[in-house]
Amino acid sequence: MVASGSSNTNPARIPALGIRALVFIALSLLLMVLDHRQHYLDLVRQTLGAVVYPIQVVVDSPFRLWDWIGESSRSRQELQLELSRLQAERLITNARLQKLTALEAENARLRDLLEARSQVRDEIRVTEIMAVDANPFRHSIIIDVGQRDAVYDGQAIVDAAGVVGQVIQTGLTTSQALLISDPSHALPVEVNRNGLRTIAKGTGELDRLDLPFLPNNADIEVGDLLVTSGLGGMFPAGYPVAVVTTVNRIPQEPFADVSATPAASLDQVREVMLIWPSPGGDSAGAGNE
Amino acid sequence: MSSYGAARLPVIVTIIVALMLTVVPLPDAAEPFRPDWIALTLIYWAMMLPRTWSVGSAWFVGLLLDVAQGTILGQHALALCVVVFVTVRFHLLMRVFPMQQLTATIFALLALYQFVLFWINGVAGINVATIHYWAPVLAGTVLWPVVTMLLSGIRMRTYSGR
Numbered sequence: 464m465v466a467s468g469s470s471n472t473n474p475a476r477i478p479a480l481g482i483r484a485l486v487f488i489a490l491s492l493l494l495m496v497l498d499h500r501q502h503y504l505d506l507v508r509q510t511l512g513a514v515v516y517p518i519q520v521v522v523d524s525p526f527r528l529w530d531w532i533g534e535s536s537r538s539r540q541e542l543q544l545e546l547s548r549l550q551a552e553r554l555i556t557n558a559r560l561q562k563l564t565a566l567e568a569e570n571a572r573l574r575d576l577l578e579a580r581s582q583v584r585d586e587i588r589v590t591e592i593m594a595v596d597a598n599p600f601r602h603s604i605i606i607d608v609g610q611r612d613a614v615y616d617g618q619a620i621v622d623a624a625g626v627v628g629q630v631i632q633t634g635l636t637t638s639q640a641l642l643i644s645d646p647s648h649a650l651p652v653e654v655n656r657n658g659l660r661t662i663a664k665g666t667g668e669l670d671r672l673d674l675p676f677l678p679n680n681a682d683i684e685v686g687d688l689l690v691t692s693g694l695g696g697m698f699p700a701g702y703p704v705a706v707v708t709t710v711n712r713i714p715q716e717p718f719a720d721v722s723a724t725p726a727a728s729l730d731q732v733r734e735v736m737l738i739w740p741s742p743g744g745d746s747a748g749a750g751n752e
Numbered sequence: 753m754s755s756y757g758a759a760r761l762p763v764i765v766t767i768i769v770a771l772m773l774t775v776v777p778l779p780d781a782a783e784p785f786r787p788d789w790i791a792l793t794l795i796y797w798a799m800m801l802p803r804t805w806s807v808g809s810a811w812f813v814g815l816l817l818d819v820a821q822g823t824i825l826g827q828h829a830l831a832l833c834v835v836v837f838v839t840v841r842f843h844l845l846m847r848v849f850p851m852q853q854l855t856a857t858i859f860a861l862l863a864l865y866q867f868v869l870f871w872i873n874g875v876a877g878i879n880v881a882t883i884h885y886w887a888p889v890l891a892g893t894v895l896w897p898v899v900t901m902l903l904s905g906i907r908m909r910t911y912s913g914r
Contacts, residue, residue, distance in 0.1 A: 484837040487811040494826030511819040595775045600880045639822040
């Protein structure tokens with residue numbers, strides 16, 4: 464706590480160091496209280512994010528360049544092979560889609576009969592994961608879309624195989640997303656086979672989710688597919704989440720020990736899809752793609 | 753005046769480089785061992801140029817780090833503030849320490865830094881595997897001699913010969 468006038472003459476004394484430190488520590492505490500959970504400081508975050516963004520872009524760009532070089536230096540033969548593979552895949556997917564259209568129509572009719580709200584197709588956008596490491600304390604990724612692109616907190620992220628995670632912080636041009644494997648993440652799911660509802664919790668390991676609250680007599684088997692149930696209100700229903708890998712029924716414990724492997728390859732994805740759930744309740748069948 | 757006030761640019765550049773090293777992707781196995789580049793850099797500059805690079809700049813850089821990593825706003829700012837405060841308080845002592853002793857001090861400072869982060873995570877209810885706390889401390893201590901060498905190179909080139 465030195466703030467005397469003579470401090471300038473003494474090279475060992477930094478003027479008012481203690482007071483300044485206290486002020487900044489108090490400021491940090493204030494910021495943390497305001498930021499944690501309430502999100503009062505989104506504007507501050509965005510402003511500082513504009514300073515950080517160029518740094519992230521610079522770090523990300525060599526990886527992009529490498530990808531681009533890899534893409535553009537492939538031989539004609541390789542490209543033709545991939546082209547034919549993709550065409551075959553497209554044919555198969557299209558064939559499946561034909562069936563899906565019929566099924567969707569049938570589903571809509573049946574739902575009409577039951578006077579249930581009809582499900583409309585969700586809007587989807589493909590985005591890239593930036594090659595930037597984020598929060599060391601959490602399983603998170605940074606994607607290169609933000610509020611500019613109408614991304615919002617809690618938005619669901621999937622890849623081609625299943626659910627990846629959800630957006631937890633939106634900047635102007637980038638957003639941070641929490642993976643489903645994070646220990647603080649829990650996701651309402653149901654067993655696709657019989658509609659048994661439960662919760663899939665992250666464990667901190669990329670290839671394992673826990674299903675902690677299933678009683679010993681629950682109808683669940685190894686190989687069961689878990690899909691989102693849509694009950695949390697965050698994730699749209701029906702997206703694959705994980706496949707059950709182990710079921711340990713321990714007689715003296717109240718709950719069975721069940722774990723599952725995420726369907727999405729959480730550590731390998733480079734491109735993910737953001738989902739805007741369709742506003743339910745409006746007219747039937749009108750798919751807004 | 754010229755030794756303290758002028759030429760902030762080289763220091764800013766080193767801080768930006770440290771920020772880049774903090775966000776550059778590492779293989780999964782090496783990720784917990786990423787040293788706290790920002791803390792190392794700021795400790796060095798706070799020790800050598802404490803009148804220009806003190807708690808205020810540490811706080812601001814900490815906020816940038818919080819935004820870059822998406823941690824609670826103020827978490828790294830607070831941790832850096834505390835560490836830089838201790839550094840500036842004892843900067844004359846630390847300057848005359850022999851290398852081993854200084855490295856031991858750096859170990860203690862980095863441990864303090866991680867402890868503050870750990871404590872805030874605990875209050876906020878964020879569970880983290882313990883390796884994420886002590887591995888960066890070890891890695892940072894091991895790399896400290898290299899960091900000092902590089903940064904003193906920059907310091908000698910920029911701030912001497914006037």
